[in-house]
Amino acid sequence: MAITGRAVLAAFGATLVVLVAGALGTWLVAAVLVLLAAAILADVVLAPSPRRLRFERSGDTSVRLGETAEVALVVANPARRALRGVIRDAWAPSAGAEPQRRRVRVPGGGRVRVATALTPTRRGDRSAAGVTVRSLGPLGLGARQCTHTVPWAVRTLPPFHSRRHLPGKLSRLRELDGQHTALVRGQGSEFDSLREYVPGDDVRSIDWRATARRDSVVVRTWRPERDRRILIVLDTSRTSAGRVGDVPRLDHAMDAALLLAALAGRAGDRVDLLAFDRRVRAQVRSHGRGSRIPQIVQAMAPLEPELVESDPAGLVSTILGGHSRTRQLVVLLTDLNAAALEEGLLPRLPALTSRHLLMVAAVGDPRVAEMAAERGSTRSVYEAAAAERTLGDRSRITAELRRHGVEVVDAEPDHIAPALADAYIGLKAQGRL
Amino acid sequence: MSAPLAPAPPTAPSSPSSPRVGDLWRRARGPVAFIAVLFVLALLLSLGARDPREGRLEPEGPNPEGSRALVQILQDRGNDVTVARTAAAALEAAGPDTVTVLVGTHRLPRDQLDSLAEGLDHRILVQPTTPALKALAPGVEMTGRTGEQSLEPRCGLDAASAAGTAESGGEVYTAPQSAGCYPAEGGRALVHVIGESTTTVLGSAAPLTNDRLDDDGNAALALSLIGERDVVWLRPDPVPEEGRSDLWELVPQSLRLSLVPLVATLLLLALWQGRRLGPLVAERLPVVVRASETTEGRAGLYAARRSRDRAAAALRSGTLRRIRPGLGLGPDAAPDSVVDAVAARTGEDPGRLGPLLYGAAQSGAADPYTADDRGLVRLADELDRMEGHLR
Numbered sequence: 001m002a003i004t005g006r007a008v009l010a011a012f013g014a015t016l017v018v019l020v021a022g023a024l025g026t027w028l029v030a031a032v033l034v035l036l037a038a039a040i041l042a043d044v045v046l047a048p049s050p051r052r053l054r055f056e057r058s059g060d061t062s063v064r065l066g067e068t069a070e071v072a073l074v075v076a077n078p079a080r081r082a083l084r085g086v087i088r089d090a091w092a093p094s095a096g097a098e099p100q101r102r103r104v105r106v107p108g109g110g111r112v113r114v115a116t117a118l119t120p121t122r123r124g125d126r127s128a129a130g131v132t133v134r135s136l137g138p139l140g141l142g143a144r145q146c147t148h149t150v151p152w153a154v155r156t157l158p159p160f161h162s163r164r165h166l167p168g169k170l171s172r173l174r175e176l177d178g179q180h181t182a183l184v185r186g187q188g189s190e191f192d193s194l195r196e197y198v199p200g201d202d203v204r205s206i207d208w209r210a211t212a213r214r215d216s217v218v219v220r221t222w223r224p225e226r227d228r229r230i231l232i233v234l235d236t237s238r239t240s241a242g243r244v245g246d247v248p249r250l251d252h253a254m255d256a257a258l259l260l261a262a263l264a265g266r267a268g269d270r271v272d273l274l275a276f277d278r279r280v281r282a283q284v285r286s287h288g289r290g291s292r293i294p295q296i297v298q299a300m301a302p303l304e305p306e307l308v309e310s311d312p313a314g315l316v317s318t319i320l321g322g323h324s325r326t327r328q329l330v331v332l333l334t335d336l337n338a339a340a341l342e343e344g345l346l347p348r349l350p351a352l353t354s355r356h357l358l359m360v361a362a363v364g365d366p367r368v369a370e371m372a373a374e375r376g377s378t379r380s381v382y383e384a385a386a387a388e389r390t391l392g393d394r395s396r397i398t399a400e401l402r403r404h405g406v407e408v409v410d411a412e413p414d415h416i417a418p419a420l421a422d423a424y425i426g427l428k429a430q431g432r433l
Numbered sequence: 434m435s436a437p438l439a440p441a442p443p444t445a446p447s448s449p450s451s452p453r454v455g456d457l458w459r460r461a462r463g464p465v466a467f468i469a470v471l472f473v474l475a476l477l478l479s480l481g482a483r484d485p486r487e488g489r490l491e492p493e494g495p496n497p498e499g500s501r502a503l504v505q506i507l508q509d510r511g512n513d514v515t516v517a518r519t520a521a522a523a524l525e526a527a528g529p530d531t532v533t534v535l536v537g538t539h540r541l542p543r544d545q546l547d548s549l550a551e552g553l554d555h556r557i558l559v560q561p562t563t564p565a566l567k568a569l570a571p572g573v574e575m576t577g578r579t580g581e582q583s584l585e586p587r588c589g590l591d592a593a594s595a596a597g598t599a600e601s602g603g604e605v606y607t608a609p610q611s612a613g614c615y616p617a618e619g620g621r622a623l624v625h626v627i628g629e630s631t632t633t634v635l636g637s638a639a640p641l642t643n644d645r646l647d648d649d650g651n652a653a654l655a656l657s658l659i660g661e662r663d664v665v666w667l668r669p670d671p672v673p674e675e676g677r678s679d680l681w682e683l684v685p686q687s688l689r690l691s692l693v694p695l696v697a698t699l700l701l702l703a704l705w706q707g708r709r710l711g712p713l714v715a716e717r718l719p720v721v722v723r724a725s726e727t728t729e730g731r732a733g734l735y736a737a738r739r740s741r742d743r744a745a746a747a748l749r750s751g752t753l754r755r756i757r758p759g760l761g762l763g764p765d766a767a768p769d770s771v772v773d774a775v776a777a778r779t780g781e782d783p784g785r786l787g788p789l790l791y792g793a794a795q796s797g798a799a800d801p802y803t804a805d806d807r808g809l810v811r812l813a814d815e816l817d818r819m820e821g822h823l824r
Binding site for chain 1: 447
């Protein structure tokens with residue numbers, strides 16, 4: 001049960017009555033209080049039961065971070081009397097539900113639809129917490145209240161801000177194709193077709209055997225290799241929890257991974273995803289053709305950084321034990337943390353690099369670069385020294401990784417996605433996949 | 434990009450999750466029963482218990498200043514002890530065969546003192562006030578105080594001579610026509626006036642208190658003074674102030690009565706605002722830690738420990754890392770070759786560049802930049818300038 005503001009007003013009115021007519025005697029106080037209590041009690045008893053309501057939900061089940069989803073709630077009142085009251089569709093605070101509560105009137109035997117707009121502030125799954133109905137009595141003094149469990153979940157997907165880079169990178173990718181005049185030949189490029197020579201073509205690509213069979217000069221065209229396997233590995237261990245700008249490293253990594261996956265999907269490569277810290281957090285395997293982006297986005301949505309040290313031995317054995325025994329490009333999105341990498345990944349690199357091509361991508365922190373440039377006071381020089389130490393460790397581990405034949409992409413948050421895409425296009429142009 | 438696959442919507446039906454009234458009662462009855470049992474137990478245990486009164490010469494007081502011991506001895510000896518809290522009660526209880534002990538006479542107004550003077554035949558005054566002396570023992574005057582506690586009786590009064598030495602030192606009195614015992618400087622500590630009625634004035638309360646009853650001849654003195662008759666022990670309660678009505682009584686009745694519904698209003702207000710619309714929703718919050726935290730922490734450690742050598746080494750290695758590729762040198766280039774290359778490019782003195790780029794290791798002497806914090810700031814600025822020249 002619950003009391004309404006009107007009951008408080010009524011009690012205040014009773015106070016005024018006693019104040020004015022108090023000279024009549026003490027019985028007045030008792031009479032007024034009994035009347036008030038009886039009115040509130042009767043109102044609570046006469047209020048329609050909110051327990052008998054039935055609910056159904058419908059609407060969006062996923063939304064991109066930053067966009068708004070709508071979830072509808074249908075309230076059915078099987079009783080004969082109309083129900084008047086307040087309804088609250090409760091969601092976790094980060095779901096950004098609006099409005100939180102509203103007044104409703106559900107006619108007897110009727111249904112009412114109420115919509116809640118969700119604007120989540122974080123990635124991940126948000127579940128509905130419960131629907132609370134407060135049913136007012138006929139006088140509006142008291143109310144009955146009941147909470148119902150009406151399950152629903154909305155998945156908030158990574159925002160994919162780097163989408164805007166996709167057209168530019170795709171046109172760069174097409175330049176690799178034989179469709180363009182600027183022809184790039186690499187050792188791994190595949191033979192595509194024969195066509196007539198046009199001035200400007202590389203004379204080295206003239207196919208003399210075919211030319212001898214025809215009147216005109218014929219050149220071979222090449223196209224970049226296709227159907228290569230790419231495994232994107234997201235490191236979800238403690239180093240991914242650190243915030244660069246206002247976003248965790250993991251989210252920057254996801255953004256870059258999505259651009260790479262979209263690009264590679266268009267280029268005809270197969271993209272797998274693995275999220276790992278001490279165990280597999282998410283895994284997407286591609287089989288056959290077709291874009292795996294929707295599955296990857298869905299797999300990424302509920303991932304959260306875990307406060308555990310990563311397990312590189314487990315990671316390497318998971319990658320090597322994967323279903324694909326063929327050579328693949330392994331893109332590891334992690335942090336170039338000297339301590340974590342030197343003790344963890346470096347000793348196990350040879351096992352990985354002997355079979356696969358490894359690329360490590362990391363988000364640099366602009367704040368550290370800012371600190372390194374600070375001068376003036378003693379404190380800022382100490383900060384600059386600490387930042388130089390961090391940058392030095394980073395460049396040392398980068399050099400160490402490159403020595404092992406690992407491609408390293410180290411860029412600031414705004415540039416990590418295009419930089420990773422460029423590195424991928426570069427590898428493709430060289431035919432190293 | 435194609436639309437992402439949506440997870441399948443949950444299909445479970447809605448169900449009420451609030452407890453019913455019956456559930457609430459079933460859940461609460463255990464604790465309620467426990468508290469009720471505790472309450473009843475406490476009530477039973479507190480029955481019959483009463484806080485003993487405490488105070489100076491309080492006949493029921495077990496405190497050191499009280500007189501319960503003496504009263505109980507008197508009762509054991511067969512004396513009837515009546516405790517009076519008002520003058521009227523004392524007058525009612527007193528008869529020709531009783532002795533009245535008056536303590537705390539400062540609480541008695543003058544008219545009551547007069548009526549007591551008329552109504553009591555035998556009385557013992559313990560450290561009386563001057564008005565009490567005047568009314569009950571006319572002719573006796575207080576002349577001072579003595580510092581001595583134990584006094585010799587030196588008189589013919591049976592009670593005193595039988596008791597011998599007693600701790601009767603306190604106020605001393607003079608009485609021209611009456612017997613006095615326990616002489617001290619300025620007067621006597623015990624005065625016995627016999628007129629229409631018998632009045633004994635005792636200048637010290639010590640012989641009657643629980644604490645001192647068993648010292649010297651205190652008990653003997655007290656018992657022989659009091660113990661010959663039934664006793665009325667008058668210790669007046671504090672007089673309530675009269676003639677002043679407080680604010681509460683001046684407030685009109687309607688205002689006073691309206692406080693009850695006002696309290697009810699506030700209670701309802703609290704209930705109205707305190708009742709949540711449904712339970713709170715818990716959320717698992719992500720870790721919020723800036724990635725640069727470790728670097729900032731290290732800067733704080735450098736600053737706190739004043740480790741200029743480490744800070745200088747970090748600044749130098751950072752600069753070297755940036756300028757080496759431009760000079761065409763590898764990461765393991767010897768310090769001399771780096772200094773020479775920089776000197777050749779900038780035209781600066783190699784003797785100055787050595788300590789700047791490598792500190793003590795190169796020059797052999799103490800590092801000129803790590804002596805104090807100002808040196809470290811200078812080092813950073815000079816490294817910057819040199820790097821600017823190289824660009």
